[in-house]
Amino acid sequence: MFSSFKHFALAGMLAVSLGASAQNQDSLHIRKIYDEALTNGKSYEQLRYLTTRIGGRLSGSPQAAAAVEWARQEMEKMGLDRVYLQEVMVPHWQRGEKEEAYIVNSKISPNQKVNVIALGGSVPTPGQGLTAEVVEVKSLDELQKLGKRKVQGKIVFFSRAFDQTHIRTGQAYGGAVDQRSKGPSEAAKLGAVGVVVRSMSSALDDEPHTGGLRYAEDAPKIPAVAISTKGAELLSKLLKEDADLKLHLKVNSRWLPDVLSYNVIGEIKGSERPDEIIVVGGHLDSWDNGQGAHDDGTGCVQSMEVLRMMRAMNYKPKRTIRAVMFMNEENGLRGGTKYAQEAKAKNEKHIAALESDGGGFTPRGFSMDATPAVYQKIVSWKPLLAPYGLHDITQDGGGADVTPLRANGAAVMEFVPDSQRYFEIHHTAADTFDKVNQRELELGGASMAALIYLMDKYGL
Amino acid sequence: MFSSFKHFALAGMLAVSLGASAQNQDSLHIRKIYDEALTNGKSYEQLRYLTTRIGGRLSGSPQAAAAVEWARQEMEKMGLDRVYLQEVMVPHWQRGEKEEAYIVNSKISPNQKVNVIALGGSVPTPGQGLTAEVVEVKSLDELQKLGKRKVQGKIVFFSRAFDQTHIRTGQAYGGAVDQRSKGPSEAAKLGAVGVVVRSMSSALDDEPHTGGLRYAEDAPKIPAVAISTKGAELLSKLLKEDADLKLHLKVNSRWLPDVLSYNVIGEIKGSERPDEIIVVGGHLDSWDNGQGAHDDGTGCVQSMEVLRMMRAMNYKPKRTIRAVMFMNEENGLRGGTKYAQEAKAKNEKHIAALESDGGGFTPRGFSMDATPAVYQKIVSWKPLLAPYGLHDITQDGGGADVTPLRANGAAVMEFVPDSQRYFEIHHTAADTFDKVNQRELELGGASMAALIYLMDKYGL
Numbered sequence: 001m002f003s004s005f006k007h008f009a010l011a012g013m014l015a016v017s018l019g020a021s022a023q024n025q026d027s028l029h030i031r032k033i034y035d036e037a038l039t040n041g042k043s044y045e046q047l048r049y050l051t052t053r054i055g056g057r058l059s060g061s062p063q064a065a066a067a068v069e070w071a072r073q074e075m076e077k078m079g080l081d082r083v084y085l086q087e088v089m090v091p092h093w094q095r096g097e098k099e100e101a102y103i104v105n106s107k108i109s110p111n112q113k114v115n116v117i118a119l120g121g122s123v124p125t126p127g128q129g130l131t132a133e134v135v136e137v138k139s140l141d142e143l144q145k146l147g148k149r150k151v152q153g154k155i156v157f158f159s160r161a162f163d164q165t166h167i168r169t170g171q172a173y174g175g176a177v178d179q180r181s182k183g184p185s186e187a188a189k190l191g192a193v194g195v196v197v198r199s200m201s202s203a204l205d206d207e208p209h210t211g212g213l214r215y216a217e218d219a220p221k222i223p224a225v226a227i228s229t230k231g232a233e234l235l236s237k238l239l240k241e242d243a244d245l246k247l248h249l250k251v252n253s254r255w256l257p258d259v260l261s262y263n264v265i266g267e268i269k270g271s272e273r274p275d276e277i278i279v280v281g282g283h284l285d286s287w288d289n290g291q292g293a294h295d296d297g298t299g300c301v302q303s304m305e306v307l308r309m310m311r312a313m314n315y316k317p318k319r320t321i322r323a324v325m326f327m328n329e330e331n332g333l334r335g336g337t338k339y340a341q342e343a344k345a346k347n348e349k350h351i352a353a354l355e356s357d358g359g360g361f362t363p364r365g366f367s368m369d370a371t372p373a374v375y376q377k378i379v380s381w382k383p384l385l386a387p388y389g390l391h392d393i394t395q396d397g398g399g400a401d402v403t404p405l406r407a408n409g410a411a412v413m414e415f416v417p418d419s420q421r422y423f424e425i426h427h428t429a430a431d432t433f434d435k436v437n438q439r440e441l442e443l444g445g446a447s448m449a450a451l452i453y454l455m456d457k458y459g460l
Numbered sequence: 461m462f463s464s465f466k467h468f469a470l471a472g473m474l475a476v477s478l479g480a481s482a483q484n485q486d487s488l489h490i491r492k493i494y495d496e497a498l499t500n501g502k503s504y505e506q507l508r509y510l511t512t513r514i515g516g517r518l519s520g521s522p523q524a525a526a527a528v529e530w531a532r533q534e535m536e537k538m539g540l541d542r543v544y545l546q547e548v549m550v551p552h553w554q555r556g557e558k559e560e561a562y563i564v565n566s567k568i569s570p571n572q573k574v575n576v577i578a579l580g581g582s583v584p585t586p587g588q589g590l591t592a593e594v595v596e597v598k599s600l601d602e603l604q605k606l607g608k609r610k611v612q613g614k615i616v617f618f619s620r621a622f623d624q625t626h627i628r629t630g631q632a633y634g635g636a637v638d639q640r641s642k643g644p645s646e647a648a649k650l651g652a653v654g655v656v657v658r659s660m661s662s663a664l665d666d667e668p669h670t671g672g673l674r675y676a677e678d679a680p681k682i683p684a685v686a687i688s689t690k691g692a693e694l695l696s697k698l699l700k701e702d703a704d705l706k707l708h709l710k711v712n713s714r715w716l717p718d719v720l721s722y723n724v725i726g727e728i729k730g731s732e733r734p735d736e737i738i739v740v741g742g743h744l745d746s747w748d749n750g751q752g753a754h755d756d757g758t759g760c761v762q763s764m765e766v767l768r769m770m771r772a773m774n775y776k777p778k779r780t781i782r783a784v785m786f787m788n789e790e791n792g793l794r795g796g797t798k799y800a801q802e803a804k805a806k807n808e809k810h811i812a813a814l815e816s817d818g819g820g821f822t823p824r825g826f827s828m829d830a831t832p833a834v835y836q837k838i839v840s841w842k843p844l845l846a847p848y849g850l851h852d853i854t855q856d857g858g859g860a861d862v863t864p865l866r867a868n869g870a871a872v873m874e875f876v877p878d879s880q881r882y883f884e885i886h887h888t889a890a891d892t893f894d895k896v897n898q899r900e901l902e903l904g905g906a907s908m909a910a911l912i913y914l915m916d917k918y919g920l
Contacts, residue, residue: 165494362822389824389851391849391851420903437884443627443880
């Protein structure tokens with residue numbers, strides 16, 4: 001309690017030294033940003049096009065190429081100072097025909113179909129699929145304890161659920177996702193022939209959630225799928241009754257050569273310090289199964305909206321503001337990595353980079369990885385942000401695509417929307433346009449614009 | 461400003477020396493409440509039953525009677541100290557056959573059907589409906605300026621939209637709802653034969669929103685409907701092209717004699733101060749067109765959950781805690797009024813009454829009507845509430861059903877969830893179970909339980 005009051009006192013002192021009239025001016029300007037977003041916002045109709053006319057857009061796909069051209073044209077329309085493409089080679093993985101899974105010889109429920117989806121990057125099963133016994137574990141540790149003898153020749157089923165007691169669902173995701181990312185290779189090292197992972201989801205339903213896996217260099221590559229949470233509960237139950245049931249899996253994926261793709265960048269040149277760059281962005285690629293609405297169509301259209309509003313409000317930033325639509329966040333982070341590399345090579349000075357990649361939900365705050373001084377400066381703006389529900393200013397890291405810019409000296413940040421609904425649809429076929437609420441989307445874009453405005457005006 | 465902040469920091473230090481260990485104990489207890497709600501919560505399945513098995517439950521309907529019996533049985537199951545019904549006579553209005561509206565003689569769009577719904581309490585149109593010219597106004601003021609000559613014999617169309625720049629949508633609702641509540645009688649006083657009101661909605665869609673009207677004693681009662689927001693925009697547009705178009709309206713409602721109904725009350729007796737009562741509640745009735753999910757099934761199941769969790773956690777309150785499911789909030793407030801009257805007649809001491817009637821959305825805070833001292837006490841608990849997203853503690857009034865208790869000396873309060881999605885479905889056929897997110901609902905119930913816990917422990 002003491003420290004939080006101390007915090008408040010510090011914020012007060014900064015506010016005073018900033019000057020009451022500047023505060024008032026900022027407050028009015030931020031109010032105008034929200035007015036613009038809520039009455040003339042363009043992001044919702046842009047998102048409708050991206051999600052329903054282009055759709056899912058996995059790196060290397062024709063839809064990803066369409067999304068690049070769409071984003072370029074949208075930013076051209078805004079009359080920015082510069083719109084350009086940054087080349088980046090991206091991985092090209094295809095799901096192929098829809099995956100299948102059956103429980104083939106359970107006495108209770110023979111030939112029961114369960115809903116699965118291949119993890120992104122999974123190798124295929126052999127032509128007719130594979131059939132094997134299933135060994136269930138709750139963690140990588142438990143897997144290690146079983147050892148080779150009990151894993152060899154089997155399908156490993158990672159069944160640890162989200163810990164629902166976390167208030168922010170991202171923490172529940174973080175506590176379960178090692179099963180998906182590392183599970184397949186850890187199982188393969190012990191001789192497993194396939195992996196089934198309980199979907200990374202806060203809901204109990206029939207929707208399987210894909211997402212990237214990371215094959216280790218020193219392990220055979222075995223096929224891996226996610227099973228819906230209801231499917232996972234069924235499989236656990238059947239295994240208790242019938243430990244030697246078998247699962248039949250068919251994955252039809254393939255890897256193709258890397259493809260030339262692009263980050264799409266729009267820029268307004270700074271009027272006083274054009275050499276200081278502030279990035280606002282989202283990622284343009286998405287998984288292939290849904291429409292990539294909350295992940296991360298919303299982040300892209302919100303970022304474009306930040307620049308559009310500056311033009312619409314006739315606001316001339318002191319520093320250079322760039323909207324960057326990153327390519328390949330989902331299965332490679334090649335776009336974010338390339339952007340930081342080129343920034344370094346060109347000796348560009350990035351002071352801050354803010355990403356929106358937590359969904360287009362109602363605003364809660366900002367998370368960052370920044371020096372204590374920068375963090376305190378942003379905390380001192382709380383009185384300007386709180387009227388818009390932006391209370392949570394934390395040092396919990398920045399967005400994935402902007403994190404490589406930390407090494408370049410930039411404060412890296414992420415817009416934090418409310419997290420309750422995100423992991424119900426994340427990486428599923430249900431991540432579609434109809435799940436996005438227009439006002440929530442627009443409030444998010446305005447929140448990002450408000451922070452960008454303050455960082456541009458006062459520097460970091 | 462500086463000195464007052466310094467003061468604040470000092471107050472913080474004193475608070476620490478007074479009760480760091482009590483704070484810590486409270487923090488742990490509140491954490492356990494959220495754990496219980498998020499892992500063993502019963503409110504979601506209760507809500508499923510109330511909304512999908514019983515459904516819409518307007519006062520006086522068989523469904524309202526079913527809801528009373530259901531709530532009684534649910535609370536009986538919890539092993540409370542006392543569960544009882546409180547008699548209350550309620551109005552009985554029936555919609556009858558579905559309403560209809562056609563634009564009959566527009567040159568551009570002849571016989572165009574538009575989506576309308578009768579306002580709650582509206583009298584019917586004559587047998588075959590009524591057909592009249594339409595005069596559009598944006599406000600009651602504009603109506604007055606037109607005067608009798610321009611209104612006589614016509615249908616008045618109130619078309620003022622929500623002001624979307626409000627961050628809390630309740631303020632936009634508050635700024636538009638006089639058209640619905642007072643519009644019909646004000647129009648009738650000038651000789652209008654019917655009223656059409658743009659739906660009270662933050663969305664642009666085809667869904668008409670019902671809601672109560674208030675006929676004045678000194679005006680003829682004329683039929684009144686709400687038109688969907690898209691319908692309203694169409695009608696405005698057609699009127700501009702074709703000022704003498706006519707609208708055909710048919711409303712089939714009827715008023716029946718008052719019906720005996722009940723508030724449903726469950727109670728845990730206080731262990732130290734049983735004479736001090738704290739109420740937590742929602743309203744059991746709903747409009748008839750939807751399932752009454754967010755309005756206000758969620759408030760009812762959250763309130764029952766507060767008591768269930770006390771039992772499940774073996775927590776014995778010092779004061780008497782009552783969950784009250786009020787009857788007839790939507791078209792009469794008879795339940796809330798009766799409850800306060802009886803409390804006064806019995807000389808019961810109510811110290812606080814908290815209602816949830818803003819939807820089962822993600823928690824934002826609490827609003828209240830309380831003395832400055834009580835308000836400051838609740839604000840001092842912010843450090844305990846903020847980890848759960850409860851930042852907005854305001855003096856913006858309590859829930860409708862508990863507000864009559866203010867005159868009895870109780871601090872009256874309302875749980876404040878995020879408001880962005882509420883007015884898209886409020887009073888529509890789309891207020892259904894599938895719009896409620898389980899975690900958001902459970903976090904709301906836990907937030908209410910946390911505040912009740914603190915008020916019970918420390919008094920007000």
